[in-house]
Amino acid sequence: GAVVSQHPSWVICKSGTSVKIECRSLDFQATTMFWYRQFPKQSLMLMATSNEGSKATYEQGVEKDKFLINHASLTLSTLTVTSAHPEDSSFYICSARDGGIAGEERNEQFFGPGTRLTVL
Amino acid sequence: QKEVEQNSGPLSVPEGAIASLNCTYSDRVSQSFFWYRQYSGKSPELIMSIYSNGDKEDGRFTAQLNKASQYVSLLIRDSQPSDSATYLCAVLAIYNQGGKLIFGQGTELSVKP
Numbered sequence: 195g196a197v198v199s200q201h202p203s204w205v206i207c208k209s210g211t212s213v214k215i216e217c218r219s220l221d222f223q224a225t226t227m228f229w230y231r232q233f234p235k236q237s238l239m240l241m242a243t244s245n246e247g248s249k250a251t252y253e254q255g256v257e258k259d260k261f262l263i264n265h266a267s268l269t270l271s272t273l274t275v276t277s278a279h280p281e282d283s284s285f286y287i288c289s290a291r292d293g294g295i296a297g298e299e300r301n302e303q304f305f306g307p308g309t310r311l312t313v314l
Numbered sequence: 315q316k317e318v319e320q321n322s323g324p325l326s327v328p329e330g331a332i333a334s335l336n337c338t339y340s341d342r343v344s345q346s347f348f349w350y351r352q353y354s355g356k357s358p359e360l361i362m363s364i365y366s367n368g369d370k371e372d373g374r375f376t377a378q379l380n381k382a383s384q385y386v387s388l389l390i391r392d393s394q395p396s397d398s399a400t401y402l403c404a405v406l407a408i409y410n411q412g413g414k415l416i417f418g419q420g421t422e423l424s425v426k427p
Contacts, residue, residue, distance in 0.1 A: 226412065237402065237419045238358070243412065287357045298365045301346045301406050301413055308357040 197221050198290050200306035207278055208314055214274045215309045217288030223268040225293035228303065229261075232285045244271045268293065278313045285310050317341075318405050320418035328426050333390040335421050337403030340384065346406035347379060347386045348415065353399045362388060393425045 197220040207213050217227055225246050230238040242252045242263050250263035262274040271290075275282055289303040317340045327333045335349075346365050350358035364370045364377040364386065376389040386405075390397055403418040 228414065238417045240414060243414060245412075298346060299363065302348065302360060302363055303415060304360060305350075305357040 196292060196302075196304040198224075198288065198304050198306040200288055200309050202309060203307060204310040204312075206312045206314065209279050210277055212274055212276045213278055213311060214272055215286055215288075215311075217271045217273070217290070217306050219269045219290045219292075219304075222290075222292040223294055224271075224290035225268060226291045227265060227271040228289045229263060229271075229273050230287045230289065232287060232308075238287065241273075275311065278311070280313045283311055283313045318403055318416050318418040320401075320403050320421045322419055323422040324424050325421055326424045326426060327393050329393060329395060331393050331425075333393045333397065333423055333425070335388040335390075335401050335403075335423065337386045337388075337418055338384055339386070339403075339405045339416075341405065341407055341416075342381075342384065344405045344407065346413075347377070348404040348406075349375075349377060349386075349388045350402040350404060350417075351399045352402055352420065358402055390423075393423075395425045395427050398423055398425050 199218045201216045227244040229241045232238050240253050241256045242250045244250045244263050244265040246265045246268050252258045265271040285308050287308040289305045319338045349362040351361050352358045362377040364379045370377045374391045378387045400420040400422045402420045404415040406413050407416050
């Protein structure tokens with residue numbers, strides 16, 4: 195259980211184009227999903243918290259107009275990197291919490307396999 | 315600023331030894347703590363969660379929590395080369411908008427055959 199998928203696993207695009215990354219919870223309903231970015235040899239950086247049916251909450255310094263997040267259903271959240279530039283090249287990882295779990299374990303987050311974005 | 319501190323390593327142990335990974339956190343209110351393992355080029359994988367003071371064992375892994383000292387650790391017994399990875403300590407922080415994990419910078423573990 196608690197499987198999270200991401201698509202695509204990697205993408206190469208030209209500067210100025212937009213890229214959409216999908217995050218799906220396969221065997222549970224995720225009322226909350228999180229989007230992280232990780233640069234080489236660095237820890238995870240939380241970009242935004244995505245709640246189903248409402249606007250995402252962005253971390254300080256993350257441009258909401260550049261990183262568009264949509265959480266339209268309990269199993270799907272998308273991150274769109276608009277007008278991508280080489281400095282946006284990174285490893286993007288989503289995670290999800292199982293909304294059906296009660297107690298302390300409800301705070302456990304399960305990560306997708308990540309999407310490696312390279313902007314030329 | 316709520317922070318989580320880990321030694322970046324690398325921590326090198328011989329195969330079969332006990333690996334000890336440590337983490338301290340600054341937020342006294344935190345109640346939930348997690349250890350994730352991340353292999354190079356892969357995403358993090360949850361290996362342990364701990365919520366109460368004391369020890370929690372799962373196979374070769376033991377998590378230890380001391381809330382008074384704001385300290386959480388992970389012990390890996392009978393370390394194997396396949397345990398070589400970066401281990402991330404994460405602490406749940408509660409904000410007005412809900413809870414989110416604060417990650418340490420990770421400790422790189424190398425288990426030598």
